[in-house]
Amino acid sequence: MEKLFKLKAHGTNVRTEIMAGITTFISMVYILAVNPAMLADAGMDSGAVFTATAISATIASLCMAFFANYPIALASGMGINAYFTYSVCIPMLQAGIADPWKIALTAVLVEGLIFILLSFFKFRESLVNNVPANLKYGITVGIGLFITFVGLQGAGITVLSSSTLVDLGKVVSPQFALAMLGLIIIAVLQHYKVKGSILWGILATWILGMVAQGLGWYVVDVEAGVNSLFPSFEGYSVIPSLPNFFAFDFSYILNNLSTFIVIVFSFLFVDLFDTVGTLIGVADKGDLLDEEGKLPRAGGALMADAVGTVVGACLGTSTVTSYVESSAGVAQGGRTGLTAVTAAVLFLLSLFLSPIFLAIPKFATTPALIYVGLLMMSSVKKMTFDGDMADVIGGFLAIIMMPFTYSIANGIMFGILSWILLKLFTGKAKDIPLVMWISGALFAFRIFTML
Known part of the structure; x- marks a missing residue:
């Protein structure tokens, strides 16, 4: 382990890395339930998608571990799977095109191959390392707010409102109350410096949920999306459904x-x-950033993402990407690829123990996401809010546009575009790196396609 992952050099150990990997996995295991259900709307077999999602997550996370030695797990991306289904496949179905998911998978394959080429030419690596410091910190803070918002939604703490877009959910609901209690549990465990506090907080919230179900407070209503918190092995098969191999x-x-x-x-x-x-x-x-604010071995990390996407397409699932929930494992102490390996092994095991993993509710992971959001928010202290207005506005827009438009990509788009425009309008065009010019052009094209 030491030779493979250089644990001592990163100030960690096997136990910490494994605990971090478990925490990351539990924080993102919801994808095994959500992705098959969503892609089924596109006409795909949900069992085949479940298998493809688990296997591609395993392979991609292992690639991250061995290509880059980073504690980041990968799986089919949320948001982009919705685009796959509702923006690509369903309109084609309505137009009378048979099996449009095969066309969408072909597009995912082409995207992955392009990413591999971009990784070879180090464009993506250059982009990661040339994003201005203030914008980098703004991205971190924005992601913190974004995953906090995701967590609040998962427990019904934040709900949809027709008049104000968002509103406070039912405080007396078990999901709301137990999620908040779980956050208190994590905070208390952190105060006493208990190892694995985030993981224990997730498990404690789940167990309390099962108690609430047993007492009749948490009422199961499958039609309303309120599922039993107890693992069910009814109709369980040890051999999972085969994925849709090369269905292009x-x-x-x-x-x-x-x-x-x-x-x-x-x-x-x-x-x-x-x-x-x-x-x-x-x-x-x-x-993990070096003294210059750059990410060592960024090329390996981005190649893992590209390979994962190609593998996922070949197996029959939507784009595979790095998961922001990996920050939960990092907050738990994960610093090396052993964290990613642990998550990968659990994704593989999930093929055969799916009832257990799929019984973990979203409200049980809410405390972890909120707490990690708090930790990521601390990067705001590194930001400067005076001086160069390009840095100030760019960083600020990255922060607010992620949660308020529900997209990490949108936050980066507005942050970079505003940074470039302000550099131009303040006579500092020479300070704009080539990779930022290219990114700006891509964003401009993206906006054009949205018109």
């Missing part, structure tokens, strides 16, 4: 090239900047 449709490209290019670019854009933001945010909180 290249014939569509011949007659619909421009449409296909737009689909590929949309996948490319979201994955590129979500990954960049996640790497910067998680690395900043794990003290």
Whole structure:
């Protein structure tokens, strides 16, 4: 372990890394339930998608561990899977196109291959390392707010409002109350410096939820999306469904090239900047950036993302990307690829123990996401809010646009575009690196495709 992951050099040990890996996995295991359900709306077999999601997450996380030695796990990305289903596949279904998911998987494959080429030419690595410092810290803070918002939604603490967009949920609901209690548990354990406090907080919240279900406070209503908190092995099969191997449709490209290019670019854009933001945010909180604020071995980390996407497409799932929930494991002390290996092993085991993993509710991971959001918010202390207005406005927009538009990529887009424009308008064009010019052009094209 020491030779592979250099644990001592990173100030960690096997126990800490394994605990961190378990924490990361539990924080993102919801993808095994959400992704199959979402892609089923696109006409795919949910069992096959479950298998593809678990295997691709395993392979991609192992690539991250051995290519870059970072404590970051990967899986099919949230948000981009919604685009896959509701913006690509369903409109095609409505237009009478059979099996549009095969076309979407082809676009994901092409996107992954382009990413591999970009990684070889070090474009993505250059982007990670040339983002201005204030913008990097703003991205970290924005991601902290974003995952906090995700956590609050998962427990019904924040709910939809027709008049104000968001509102406070039902305080007396078990999900709301137990999530807040779980946060208090994590805080108390942190105060007493208990190892694995975030993981124990998640498990304690889940156990309290099962007690609440047993007492009749937590009422199961499957139609309303309120599932039992007890693992169910009814209809369980040890052998999982086979994935859709190489289910591509290249014939569509011949007659619909421009449409296909737009689909590929949309996948490319979201994955590129979500990954960049996640790497910067998680690395900043794990003290993995060097003295110049750059990310060592960024190329390996980005290659893991690209390989994961290609593997995922070949297995039959949407774009695989680095998960911001990895910050939960980093907050738990994870500093090396052993954390990612642990998460990978658990994803593999989930193929055969899915009832257990899928029984963990979102409200049980809410305390972890809120606490990690708090930790990531601390990067705001490193930011400067006077001086160069490009740095000030760029960093600020990165912070606010992520949670308020529900997209890491949008936060980076507005942060970088405002930074470039303010550099131009203040006579500092020579300070703009080439990679930022290229990013600005990509953002401009992205906005054009949204018109």
